[in-house]
Amino acid sequence: MDENSVLNFLRDHPEFLEDYIVSPEVSPDTFERWSIRRAIKFKIPKRPFTGTPMAGGWTIIPGSRLIYETTRDSGNFRQSGECTRILYEITQCCGQIMGTNAVELIVQNDEGAFSCRKTEEGELKLKKVKNSKNASYIQTIVNAANQTIGEIHFYIPLESSEKSIVNVVCTWAAAANYFSEIYNHKSQAGPDSLDVHENIAKQRKLSNFLLDVARSIFHDIVSMDAVIVKVMNFAQKLVDADRASLFLVDSRNRQIYARIFDVGTGDEEHVRVNSDGQKEIRFDMSKGIAGHVASTGEGLNIENAYYDERFNADVDSKTGYTTKTILCMPILIRGVVIGVVQMVNKHNGAFTRQDEDAFEVFAVYCGLALHHAKLYDKIRRSEQKYRVALEVLAYHSVCNSDEVNKLKKIELNNRIIELETIDFNGMRLSELEKPLYAVYMFKTLFSETLRVAYHNWAHGWSVAHAMFATLVNSPEAFTKLESLALYVSCLCHDLDHRGKNNAYMKSMETPLAAIYSTSVMERHHFNQTITILQQDGHNILKNLDPEEYKETLSLIKHCILATDLALFFSNKAKLNVILDRGEFDFSNREHRLLTQAVMMTGCDLVASAKPWSIQTETVKVIFEEFYDQGDAERLSGKEPIAMMDRNQAHMLPQMQVGFMRGICMPCYDLIARIFPKADKMRERCEYNAKKWEELAAEQKAKQEATGSKNGDNDS
Incomplete structure (x- = not known):
């Protein structure tokens, strides 16, 4: 079959050619390009709109294949077909970029607002609208006189970055419309202006270029x-x-x-x-x-x-x-x-x-x-x-084969008795030994069903050990899934901690604070836990059935969020009321959830229930972190609270007394009422509180002596 036979067939069967051109085989962009090439090639003049009515109350704008619905009280549609075509193409471009068809172009002029869409025949159809549907986002398009000539309505939510993209595309639309108006004005300027056909060609050339840039700016x-x-x-x-x-x-x-x-x-x-x-x-x-x-x-x-x-x-x-x-x-x-x-x-x-x-x-x-x-x-x-x-996060949430092989070379006894007591000093363990001991504790509690991934956070380890010592001495208190959630939550409750508390995150308007409105860091820690569980080979819950898996994740979230001290006071109050009334029942799910929340707080504060030497060593580390936060706040023009103020370091004993008496002791008193075997934590905390009170008294006496001496010197 040669070219002539094809041409003869198309001449004899024009309906075949028409069916093919308007079929899905030819994209709207291709059809539009053919139309423009034809108009330029034969120099088809663009006539002004005459408002010729069509059947059904719709009107076609010649030269641009644009029709709109006429009303009895409206005159000619004054917005040019070329401008509307540009706006429509921009709208479709935005929809393609956002990956949605839920967009609509609303064009405006003196007669009101019109909804624009393309018919199956490829014509642009305008219908007057009174009230558009409720859009999730509206992007306005203005002309050079800062007048609104169109709106793009999105019926899906857009992220801030997506809104910026839409804004850029619409800027191109405004520029394209501006050029169209300039060249339209020149073509009507009189006999000294350029030939009208040359103006049309330039106008189409410029408009096509702007549309091409708008389309390609996000591709090439x-x-x-x-x-x-x-x-x-x-x-x-x-x-x-x-x-x-x-x-x-x-x-x-x-x-x-x-x-x-x-x-x-x-x-x-x-x-x-x-x-x-x-x-x-x-x-x-x-x-x-x-x-x-x-x-x-x-x-x-x-x-x-x-x-x-x-x-x-x-x-x-x-x-x-x-x-x-x-x-x-x-x-x-x-x-x-x-x-x-x-x-x-x-x-x-x-x-x-x-x-x-x-x-x-x-x-x-x-x-x-x-x-x-x-x-x-x-x-x-x-x-x-x-x-x-994300790469850094993935790197830190996955242990490599070298680290695993090092752990495998270290052998531990089948049972480590000293680890089952609250007095165990985890600080003497090396960074390599801590994850190994964490695995040992996990296996002791859950060796029948699950394995754990590698973790290497010192505080998480200490909190997990405190929970281990509590659970191993009260194995009947919780179900296996609840014990699993408690232990995993202790290991993961501070993942990716930034060394700053929730108040700092909010006052500094950090990205995390913008994502989470309450329990900022705790919600982030839980999300990091999920991230680790999603890593290949790290899902320690994969052997659970779907219902157990869902329940365990829910419990883990509950337990990690409970480490927000802001929630402790309400949890404590509710649990005290239940205990005072003699209504506490381990079979009651609400009672168990409250108990788990208070236990998470107690384990998180376990340094206050350690031997005095461990307690003081830990407090030094904690306060150094507090002071770093205070320094950062002061650099930002904010005055830190006394606990975070390095200049108030001499007040540390007094602040520790308040912390021990106001939070730690009430917490361990509550835990001891539920778990009598945990009374040693309460006793140790009481001992440490008295030691801090002694130091606070000494500090106060020194200050008074110094003040008295200075007073004598002044006199």
């Missing part, structure tokens, strides 16, 4: 350099120049610079490598045409470069290139010059006033392009940092 444009290349290529074609250059302004160093340049045609002596490892060419703003424009913010149209004293001929002398005509325009954002675009050597004669006008308008577009390219460079860099953070 991956950096600011790519945006600059697109800008330079189009600017060069816009005024028919031989070469194009774009320089950015470094106002701090009073320099202009470019990363996109041809070294063979530039001044290699000025080439430098910036902090990102990229080559740059830099010039002082006091030199050359571009430097003058960057300094003054005024455009220049030079017919003979060598007759202008501001022209720097050094580049020509080194490259052999002859610069004749120059058109150089500033790029401004909010009145500040951010760059300079320079066109060199128009192919036919000198740059005209019309070139200046077109280029001045285009410079506005350049500013938008560069501004949003910078924004997306920042977003891309932030995304890369986020991925690095």
Whole structure:
């Protein structure tokens, strides 16, 4: 089958060709491109809208395949079909980027608001609407006069980064509409204006370019350099120049610079490598045409470069290139010059006033392009940092084979009696031994069904040991799943702790505080636990059936959140009421949950129930962390509380007395009422509290003696 036979078949069967063109085989974008090519090829003039009614109360706008519903009280639809087509394409672009069809374009004019959609025949259909559906997010599109010409309604929630993306795309829409209005105005300006067909061709060319950039900015444009290349290529074609250059302004160093340049045609002596490892060419703003424009913010149209004293001929002398005509325009954002675009050597004669006008308008577009390219460079860099953070998190939540092999080489006795007492000093264990002892405790409690992953956190280990000592001495108190949740929660309750408390996270408005409104760090610790469980080979709960798995995760969350001291007081009050009334019953799920919560607090504070030597050593470490937080708060202009204030270190004994008497002792009193065998924790805490009271009394006596001595000296 040759070409002629195909053409003859299509002529004889036009319905076949029509069915194929409007079928899903041809995408709307392809159909649109064919239509535009046909209009340009045959120079089909774009006629003004006449409002020809159609059956069914809809109206078609000639030239743009746009129809809308007429009403008795409305006149002609004043918004151009080209503008609406641009807005519709932008809307579809946003929908594709967000991965949803739940978007709607609402265009506006003097007659009201119209919903826009595309029919099966490929026409744009407008229907007047009174009240649009409740949108989750609305992005407005404004014209050069800051008037709203359209809205994109999203019926799905959008993240803040997605809203930024939509904002960028709509900026392109506004720029495209601006250019359409400019060229429409020129085509109606009178006999001295360009030929109407040439204006239509330029308008379509510009609109198509803007649409192409809007579509491709999230696909092939991956950096600011790519945006600059697109800008330079189009600017060069816009005024028919031989070469194009774009320089950015470094106002701090009073320099202009470019990363996109041809070294063979530039001044290699000025080439430098910036902090990102990229080559740059830099010039002082006091030199050359571009430097003058960057300094003054005024455009220049030079017919003979060598007759202008501001022209720097050094580049020509080194490259052999002859610069004749120059058109150089500033790029401004909010009145500040951010760059300079320079066109060199128009192919036919000198740059005209019309070139200046077109280029001045285009410079506005350049500013938008560069501004949003910078924004997306920042977003891309932030995304890369986020991925690095995920990699670091994954690295720290997975133990490698070398670490596992080291652990396997260490042998432990079948039973370690001293580990079953609360007096055991975990500080004498090496960092390698701690996870091994954690595995031993886990196996002792749950050796029949489960295995544990590798953990290496000293505090988590101590808390887990306290829970182990409690559970092994009261094995009948909880079910296996509850005991499992308690032990795992102790190991994981401080995963990825930042050394700062919840109050700090909220006052500093950290990202974590933005995610979680209550129990900020505790919720983060639980999420890190889930992250570890999801790692290959680390799901120690995989042998549980779905219901048991769900229940265990729920208990783990409950137990980890219970380590938020803000929750302890309400838990304590509720449990005391139940015990005082003699209503406590281990078979009651609510009673068990309250008991588990208080036990988590008791194990978390276990340092206060350790022998005095361990207690004092631990307190020093704790307060050093507190002081680090206080230092950070003071650097941020906030005054830390006394407990966090390094300058109040002499008050440590008094603060410990308050902590021991206000939180620790009530907690262990409560635990001892439920588990009599845990009374030793209460006794040890009482002993330590009295020791702190002795130190506080000594400190107070010293202060009084010092104050009295100073008073005598004063007298």
